[in-house]
Every structure is written in C-alpha cells, then in structure tokens.
Amino acid sequence: ALVPLVVSGRDEGALRASLERVADFLERHTDVPVEEVARMLAGSRTVFEHRAAIPYTDTDRDTLIHRLRTPDNVMHGTGRPVGDPVWVFPGQGAQWTGMAVPLLNAGGVFAERLTQCADALAPFVDWDLLAVLRGEPDQPGLDRVDVVQPALWAVMVSLAAQWRAAGVHPTAVIGHSQGEIAAATVAGALTLSDGARVVALRSQLIAQYAGDGGMASLALPRTDAEHAATRFGLEVAAVNSPTTTVLSGPAHALDHLTAWCDEHDIRCRRVPVDYASHSSFVDIMHDQLLEALAPITPVNGDVPLYSSLTAGPVPGDGLDAQYWFRNLRHTVEFEAATRAVTETGVSAFIEISPHPVLTLPLQQTLQDFPDLQPVVLGTLHRDHGDPHDFSHSAATAYTHGIPLRPTPTTPIHPDLPTYPFQGTHHWLTPS
Numbered sequence: 001a002l003v004p005l006v007v008s009g010r011d012e013g014a015l016r017a018s019l020e021r022v023a024d025f026l027e028r029h030t031d032v033p034v035e036e037v038a039r040m041l042a043g044s045r046t047v048f049e050h051r052a053a054i055p056y057t058d059t060d061r062d063t064l065i066h067r068l069r070t071p072d073n074v075m076h077g078t079g080r081p082v083g084d085p086v087w088v089f090p091g092q093g094a095q096w097t098g099m100a101v102p103l104l105n106a107g108g109v110f111a112e113r114l115t116q117c118a119d120a121l122a123p124f125v126d127w128d129l130l131a132v133l134r135g136e137p138d139q140p141g142l143d144r145v146d147v148v149q150p151a152l153w154a155v156m157v158s159l160a161a162q163w164r165a166a167g168v169h170p171t172a173v174i175g176h177s178q179g180e181i182a183a184a185t186v187a188g189a190l191t192l193s194d195g196a197r198v199v200a201l202r203s204q205l206i207a208q209y210a211g212d213g214g215m216a217s218l219a220l221p222r223t224d225a226e227h228a229a230t231r232f233g234l235e236v237a238a239v240n241s242p243t244t245t246v247l248s249g250p251a252h253a254l255d256h257l258t259a260w261c262d263e264h265d266i267r268c269r270r271v272p273v274d275y276a277s278h279s280s281f282v283d284i285m286h287d288q289l290l291e292a293l294a295p296i297t298p299v300n301g302d303v304p305l306y307s308s309l310t311a312g313p314v315p316g317d318g319l320d321a322q323y324w325f326r327n328l329r330h331t332v333e334f335e336a337a338t339r340a341v342t343e344t345g346v347s348a349f350i351e352i353s354p355h356p357v358l359t360l361p362l363q364q365t366l367q368d369f370p371d372l373q374p375v376v377l378g379t380l381h382r383d384h385g386d387p388h389d390f391s392h393s394a395a396t397a398y399t400h401g402i403p404l405r406p407t408p409t410t411p412i413h414p415d416l417p418t419y420p421f422q423g424t425h426h427w428l429t430p431s
C-alpha cells in the first residue's frame with residue numbers, strides 16, 4: 001500500500017532513540033517484510049510532536065537500516081498533530097500525458113480501482129480508459145473534454161483509494177467544478193457507475209456544444225472581477241480564493257478582457273478550453289442533461305461533502321440530475337466552501353489529483369485562519385507519478401501531523417518498538 005516507514009517522539013532525543021530501535025528490529029527480524037513493519041508502525045503507534053518518515057522504496061534492507069541510523073537522511077516534521085485532512089478534488093487542469101501510468105503499472109490498490117473505473121465508464125464511452133492513459137495510438141487524447149473529464153475522475157477516485165490504503169482518511173471532501181463528481185463518488189454519495197454516468201454523459205454534452213466560448217483566470221478579488229465581467233459581457237465562473245476569480249463567456253469577449261488586463265498589468269491566464277462552463281452557455285443543455293442523468297440514485301454517503309455550489313455541507317441524496325446541472329451552470333464557490341469547512345476546526349487539506357492546481361488558492365484563503373496553522377499538501381506532480389512519489393506524499397503528510405492508519409495484514413510483532421517518553425525508561429503501549 002506504499003506506506004512509508006514512520007516514527008515519532010516527544011522530543012528530538014526520543015525520536016532518535018526510536019529510529020535506532022526500529023533499525024535494530026529490522027536487523028534482528030529479517031523474516032518480517034519492510035512493508036509489514038511500516039504498516040505496524042503507522043497503524044499502531046501514537047503520533048507525537050516530533051516525527052520522521054522514510055518513503056516506500058525498493059532499496060535493500062541494509063540501506064534502510066543505514067538511513068534510520070543517519071537521521072539527516074530521513075524526512076522530519078515538528079508541531080502538533082493536525083488530525084484527518086479534508087480531501088480536495090480539482091476540476092480540469094491537473095492532467096498530463098502519462099499521468100498515473102507508473103502507479104497503474106505497479107499494480108496494487110490504485111490499479112485495481114482504476115480498472116474498476118474503466119469498467120464503470122465502458123457503457124458510456126467508445127474508448128478505453130487504460131489505453132487512453134497509456135497513450136495508445138488508436139485512442140483519443142486528453143485534449144478532448146469528453147475524454148479528459150472522465151479520465152481525471154477515474155484517476156482522482158483511484159488516488160483516493162490509494163490514500164485510504166496508506167491509512168489516510170478524509171474528515172470531509174470538497175470538489176471544484178467537475179471535481180465534485182469525484183468527491184461525491186469518494187464520499188459514497190454516488191456509486192462508481194453513477195459517477196461514471198455523470199462525468200461521461202455530461203462531458204459529452206459539453207463537447208457537443210463547445211466551440212466559441214472560453215474561460216480566463218484573473219488575479220483579482222471577486223468584486224473587481226465582477227466589474228470586469230460586466231464591462232466585457234462575461235460571467236463569474238469561479239471564486240477560488242480572495243485574490244483569484246475565473247470569468248467565463250464568448251471567446252471574443254475574453255480577447256478584449258485579456259488585452260485590457262495586459263494594459264492594466266493584471267495577471268490573466270486563459271484556460272485552455274473552448275466552452276464557457278458556469279455561465280448561461282450551459283442553459284442550452286438543461287433538458288438533455290436532466291434526461292441523461294435521470295437514472296442516477298444518490299444516497300447519503302459516509303463522508304461529509306462540502307459543496308462548492310452551495311458553499312456548505314450538502315446531503316448526498318440531494319445530488320440528483322438537477323444538482324449536476326446546477327454544478328455546471330452556476331458559479332463555483334470554492335473559496336466559500338473552503339471557509340465553511342475550515343470554520344469547523346479542520347486544519348489539513350490534501351489535494352487528490354495527478355498535479356496540484358488548488359493548493360495555492362487554498363493557501364490564499366487559509367491565510368485568514370493563522371491560528372490553525374493549516375497544512376496544504378498535494379498527491380502527485382506533473383511528470384512524477386510513480387509509487388515512490390505517492391509514498392513521498394504520504395510521508396510528507398505524516399511529518400506534517402496527519403495520521404496514517406493502514407489496516408494491518410498481520411498481527412503486531414511483539415518485539416516491535418514502542419515510543420519512549422522524553423529520555424526516561426517508561427514506555428507507551430500501542431494506542
């Protein structure tokens with residue numbers, strides 16, 4: 001499950017002592033696989049203020065033991081544990097050619113879930129998900145909206161399964177635009193089949209009507225962006241943070257907006273799409289979309305879902321066809337949803353995606369909550385998506401105070417070290 005090897009202590013001395021004891025255990029018990037040791041340590045030990053982690057690696061046991069005994073080669077973190085994170089699922093923009101292929105080829109939980117997603121998509125699409133991700137020549141590319149949105153949905157749902165297998169569990173989920181379909185699937189509000197139906201059929205309708213629209217991201221707060229939208233005949237598509245707003249509308253109007261931004265030294269980035277989501281452009285699809293999504297049967301899931309449509313928690317059984325039309329038609333209130341979940345006391349966020357696109361907007365919004373000392377992390381990065389990269393992210397999460405609770409596959413070994421209090425001879429029993 002790509003669980004990193006993790007150790008913690010109440011102070012630096014206790015941490016170093018624990019690292020040495022784990023090295024001793026690995027040296028004495030060569031019959032216990034390193035991955036099982038990692039699971040035991042992560043799943044059965046209290047997390048203290050001083051933490052260390054070594055990502056999953058194929059290096060030999062002796063190298064791992066050496067790293068444990070030379071702590072400068074180990075990832076470190078200090079500070080209070082922050083608890084379970086909010087999982088954040090972005091819309092488009094996180095994709096890259098070859099994303100997820102190394103994890104897919106490695107097998108395991110990610111590959112299993114991705115294959116299930118491919119099977120769920122198959123009744124709704126005329127291409128093969130795994131072949132698309134591998135870039136096979138007879139398959140369409142990720143430049144098509146009706147391909148990239150289902151592909152991203154599948155990769156994000158599968159990365160969530162990988163995080164769960166590594167022992168990280170969400171306290172809530174948030175989705176941005178089409179990322180909300182993945183969030184609803186992971187939360188248990190949509191079955192895999194219903195999630196596939198929503199993302200596949202909705203993106204096909206977008207492709208059918210695309211052509212002369214577009215979107216642009218501005219480094220402006222909402223109020224200023226609204227003035228610009230009125231000036232150029234555009235609409236507010238998304239409010240991502242206190243300083244980032246996305247406008248949507250006709251391509252020619254966006255051309256005028258871009259020129260105006262250049263003239264006034266305002267950062268403006270055209271989103272590489274030819275349709276105007278989250279605007280009146282979507283109205284033409286209303287009846288077809290409701291008909292296409294009528295068969296879905298949403299339920300109340302087991303993880304709270306904070307909606308970027310309503311800017312607050314929503315019951316899963318309300319995520320019907322009409323909700324998914326509104327999700328595509330109306331403004332993405334991502335900043336407000338971030339604030340709503342943060343006001344519950346949550347202080348950790350992990351973006352579940354093949355490349356982070358929402359970590360900066362999250363950090364911008366969370367600047368208003370300095371007392372929480374929030375943690376914002378990603379999962380994979382463009383052109384880096386192999387098992388080691390994922391395990392590095394899991395190790396980073398642990399050193400930032402996010403607990404790992406993987407399910408042990410074998411009983412806890414009786415000789416596995418527990419953690420000492422500050423240099424004394426008292427020992428903690430497994431928690």
